[in-house]
Amino acid sequence: MEPYLVGVIGIVVMLVMIFAQVPIGVAMGIAGVVTFSVIRGSFEASLTLFGTETVGKIGSPELAIIPLFLLMGSFATVGGLSGDLYRLAQSFIGHVRGGLAMATIGGCAGFGAVCGSSIATASTMTRVSLPEMMSRNYSEKLATGSVAAGGTLGMLIPPSIILVLYGVLTEQFVKTLFVAALLPAVLAVALHLVTIAVLVRRNTEMGPSGPRENWSATGAALKQGWAAILLMFVVTGGIYGGIFSVNESAAVGAFLAFLIALLRGRLTRANFWLALRETASTTSMIYLMVIGASIFTYAVTVSGLPQVMVDGIRATDLPGTWVVLLLMLMYLILGAIFDTISSMVITMPFVFPLILDYGYDPIWWGVLTIMVIEIGMITPPIGMNVFVIKAMLPDTRIGTIYSGVAPFIVADIIRLGIIIAFPAIALFLVDYFGLPR
């Protein structure tokens, strides 16, 4: 049998295992080893991949950024920074119609700048902003929808775990990816705000306006929010300003978030335990996945399938734009089923060579990939952010959250189109700062 056909069968085997509820990292690892052994003719040799890949990943300094960013996010949550950021946003825009939903987006964006994960952002903001919105008679749809959608900003706005992962998997500079994600993130915030404005304009009941805060209240919010702003400033300033490397910014961020939580007296023994355990648990989840993905990538590469695919798609004479659009569609469908990291790591072995072959920019593609799979976080049936919110609100119907998030999905797809049409939005700052590619 042609090796690439073995590769195809390997992918099918992996998918069957995944749908049979085998953990994705395990499914990829085992399917990869089996595929590899069929192609190379030695099961014994291919089993050693479990060893070499684990050694490579747990010893990798690039991947070590991920647990550090996770730790920073955990301490930021424990330290109550999400609440501060929300109140700060609220003091500026809380008085307009739908203002609290807008403040939620603002708070999510701010918290996204100190936390690398979308789920963490959604879950903390649910705790912080949802009660406020409900007490002001916001519709349940708008309230939950804005938290779910705002949560996705957590991984688009740097630091972002998934951008780090993309950088490691495709050998791109993480810092360059972070900078490239900045303007698209601004665009995301703007479009989310517009979406809310349009919604409340059409239906005033959805998000009544609150009282205008006076300057002293804004001052108080600023005073309370200084720690969050400091953390944001140090981490982003560190990355962009050149005082330390991305790795170091993660370490500084984690330590500073710890200090803030400690000095604020938020670090009870229980909280401390919780923050560390949460970090450890998520770390093991991500590493298992990365180890499995890396074994599977081997197998797919050795099978020669990516080359066959690239040649096949080339032969159709399809223009590059169509290829990009089809890939986007594929990710939207995958995003409906898989969680974000999964759909990225599962597809990377064949998609990335294709994109390079068509001459597209890997940095731009990285931002685009993050954006499209982040939509998957809020689409049914598997929308992780929606699940997280639902888990915290036992009385809310999941359908309500999904319908609340629908307008934001439309806005996200519009943003996707804008970035595809104007790659410069992602690449302008990269070129402006002359960052390495």
Place this chain on the structure above:
Amino acid sequence: KELAFAVFIPAASPTIREVYQPWVDWFNEQTEGTDTSIKLFAGGTLGRNPLTQADLVANGVADLTLTVPSYTPGVYPDYDIFELPGYASNTAEGSTAVKEMYEEGLLRGYEDYYMVAVYSSDAYMLHSKPPIESFEDIKDKKFRVAGQIQTAVIDALGGVAQNMSALEMAENIDRGLIDGAMTDASVAKTFRVADVATNHYDANLGILIFAIIMNKEVYEELPQEAKDALAKSRQFIIDRQIASYSAAVAANKEAWASEDGSTLVVPSEADQAKIAEAVKPVVEMVGAEASDGLIDAYSAKLEDIRSR
């Protein structure tokens, strides 16, 4: 059988284009008619970790692989001598010396593998953002290094050694986190160090050894045509390496010497003596770990090569 050749350096790098792929093509031509061929897997698709490349071959995941002995400190002490400053001054001398010394059985290590080829980089230089015009200028400047011996050399010269991945160095020099890097003139260009560190101190600070190794059992089972082709491969690869690398190094140095905004300094004889004096302890340390008399044999070999 299709032999998998694992290479961890990026698929787009000049070495792949100008040395490995031509060699693989040549090998496959030589073995046409047999069922043996080599397939190149570049960019770490069979394993990204430069430190575990030899394991890939030992485990049978790949059949051939590119390894760098100095990346695993303490494991190949005989190969450490090539990283010492003041010996081989370019890739031709270094590659020839290491190949011949290996063939003469002077170098321990890699006994469990079939050595397909062994060759070297060009001589390390200091590339820095602030200018280095004399030996004294090295003092307290931070340089990116890779490996134990490079660390010891920079420390001995009065600089500050910093370990980081090759991908990070240009970025970190640009931001002033470090002042420069110790690499040869070709790597400085491919990893964009020269874009940000425009001052080049050409002080002959040692060479990096690369070894392409093959699983011995796999070798034993090859048809005679393949073994014959492999026997010629060591020279084939070295010739290619020297031709492409020397040209690239010469072009880069030429550009640095002539272009505005960049400088190329060759240390004076007095400075060279100072460097030699400063790194004496490193030479002694490496000599103590290496086989007896190996450094002297290396010097003799270089003299022999230069006299040809």
Place this chain on the structure above:
Amino acid sequence: MHHIEAILIRGSRLTAFLGALFLLLVAGLSVADILVRQITGRPIHGAHDTAALLTIVIVAACFPAGLMERRQIKVTLIEAFVGPLANRIMRIIGELATGFMFLCIAWFLTQHAIKVSGRAEVSMILHWPVGPWWWAAAVLFWACIPAQLYVIIAEIMGRAPAAEEV
């Protein structure tokens, strides 16, 4: 069963906690390194080495608890469409597959530790032996085996994952 469960849960959580605590330590070391570097112009001797070696053990320490909590990323799309028995069988197979993968990892990590120790590999700056760190990682992966065995048995008996308590 309850007794063993208690020991496994406590043990794995403590391990994870210590792992993350050391992660915080590495972060602190990094901060100290930056400060010292800014002030004196030289980084802390060996900070890089220490962080690199610690990271290996830190990451390995996260796994036993991760397994005990059964929090791996899964696709549960068809859960709703098949009967409870089919679901249970699938979950058991999934946990068996996980156990197999971790057994392989533990085994080959041990081989790696033996190899690294045997050739006396040392770290770049401090020249610390690298072997013991890999041994520690291997031990932590071996500790995953009883944890996963427990999970498999629990899954066969139809017991839910240990509840979150602090």
